[in-house]
Amino acid sequence: MKQEKKIGSRPVIYVTRDIERALGLPLDTRGYFVVANKTDFAVSIAKNNKNVLLIKEKKLLDTRELLAHKKTKAFIAPFAQPKIMVFKNTPQIERICHESGWPLLNPPSLLSNRVEEKLSQLSWLGALSSYLPPHTKEECNNITWQDIPFMLQFNRAHTGLGTTFITSKKQLRAIQKKFPKREARVTAYIDGPMFTVNAVVTDSTILVGNISYQITGLKPFTDERFATVGNDWMLPSILLNAEQRTRIATLARYVGKRLKKDGWLGLFGIDVICEKKTGKLFLIEINARQPASAVFESWLQKKQKKTQPKTQTICEAHICALLKKKTHLPLTNIKNGAQLVQRVTKKRHTLRKIIPGQHHGFFVIPYANTDHNADLLRIQSDTWVMQKNGILNTTGKEILSLVHDMV
Structure with missing residues (x-):
């Protein structure tokens, strides 16, 4: 049976802030359900599809808030042994799913964080860290300016945020004053696409x-x-x-x-x-x-x-x-x-x-x-x-x- 026609024997509910993230499968796929915020785009895509629950509140809810919402719980309640899927897992999401008795399909958040975070990633990669640009791990106070621009990253960063391009001694000193004991990854700046x-x-x-x-x-x-x-x-x-x-x-x-x-x-x-x-x-x-x-x-x-x-x-x-x-x-x-x-x-x-x-x-x-x-x-x-x-x-x-x- 084609994948886009039936997802499996047990229902899968994708809970997401933005409905777009759940559109990797057609919304009319049997056994596939979506819970998301009610936005103009979500309404235009869902088209009153019974597989989709759109929740309207005064502000957009994140995935954790959507999972904890009473309408979500009522929507999921009739399903036998439902499985939950999210865009990005977190400890809070894991806790809500555990307390609600919902199996969560996503890999553990602990592993995800270890892989993504800039400092723990170095030890996780092991020998594969040789594929990274030249780098060191140091406390901010111990970083010295050597008249060469470099990248400074703290442990948590994504979509380019949390990354600072250091171009002067003055810029480095300002960060050192604010975070003297914080560890950072210092990486050579590579120019290219x-x-x-x-x-x-x-x-x-x-x-x-x-x-x-x-x-x-x-x-x-x-x-x-x-x-x-x-x-x-x-x-x-x-x-x-x-x-x-x-x-x-x-x-x-x-x-x-x-x-x-x-x-x-x-x-x-x-x-x-x-x-x-x-x-x-x-x-x-x-x-x-x-x-x-x-x-x-x-x-x-x-x-x-x-x-x-x-x-x-x-x-x-x-x-x-x-x-x-x-x-x-x-x-x-x-x-x-x-x-x-x-x-x-x-x-x-x-x-x-x-x-x-x-x-x-x-x-x-x-x-x-x-x-x-x-x-x-x-x-x-x-x-x-x-x-x-x-x-x-x-x-x-x-x-x-x-x-x-x-x-």
């Missing part, structure tokens, strides 16, 4: 997805130098040679095997940077969770199913892995497609009234977020948007113009 690849750990293998160029720090989409604002699945074929693309996939398998050793199942992602001067590749990030780009990658993959029928999307593989269902299908290949995200910035923090869906050939997803650097608007394209590293092509400029009209 960044790439992302999503992958799935199954009970028998590591399935590696399609490499995308990571659009990072591009103004006016963000105020943050290292914030991710999109992906382009065409550009890697231009910026990377075949050997480099193979090496990125191999590195993803190495990380996947290390995760598998600790009992991981399901999606993860890695970010890699290609040094502009040498072409050398370095591992810079591990996302031990469902990466934000996985759903759109799956959407692009679905469009290729007619020419690649005996394949599966990365989200289909993810759910199969979490359910421990046997699957021998390879992942669908894609060679084009992109998305750009307008984040909340000082100048761009509110949206005009926007109807979610198709606009001028692009798919538009508005968000009701207000926090700095949170997603404000996501625009998705079937074709690439970047001409080269850091430079939009004609399609990208069309999207930029569309964003101007919407914010």
Whole structure:
């Protein structure tokens, strides 16, 4: 039976702040249910589907709050032995699921945190830490300025936040004064384009997805130098040679095997940077969770199913892995497609009234977020948007113009 038609013998309930994160499978998949915040986009997608519960409160609820909500508990109550799935696991989510008697499909939060956090990651990687840029671990007070810019990271950081690019002695001294005894990872600054690849750990293998160029720090989409604002699945074929693309996939398998050793199942992602001067590749990030780009990658993959029928999307593989269902299908290949995200910035923090869906050939997803650097608007394209590293092509400029009209 096809995966998109039936998920399994027991119901799976995906609880998520943003409904988009649960759209790796069609909402009418039998046995698949979603609980999310009620937003304009969620309403447009759910279309009164009985498999979907949308909750409306004065503010958007996070996953923990949605799980604890009385409407969620009432929605789940009639199901026999339901299984819960979330975007990113936390100890609080684990506690609520345990107290409610709901099995949680996601890998343990303790493992996820150990892999993602910048200091614990070093010991977890072991020999694989050789793939990182040159680095040390030191208390802030012991870091010395040697007239060479570097990256400083505290233990917890994501989407470019928590990472500081140190360019002067004065800047370093200010951090040392504020956090003198705090340990940090000090990493050599590598200049070059960044790439992302999503992958799935199954009970028998590591399935590696399609490499995308990571659009990072591009103004006016963000105020943050290292914030991710999109992906382009065409550009890697231009910026990377075949050997480099193979090496990125191999590195993803190495990380996947290390995760598998600790009992991981399901999606993860890695970010890699290609040094502009040498072409050398370095591992810079591990996302031990469902990466934000996985759903759109799956959407692009679905469009290729007619020419690649005996394949599966990365989200289909993810759910199969979490359910421990046997699957021998390879992942669908894609060679084009992109998305750009307008984040909340000082100048761009509110949206005009926007109807979610198709606009001028692009798919538009508005968000009701207000926090700095949170997603404000996501625009998705079937074709690439970047001409080269850091430079939009004609399609990208069309999207930029569309964003101007919407914010």
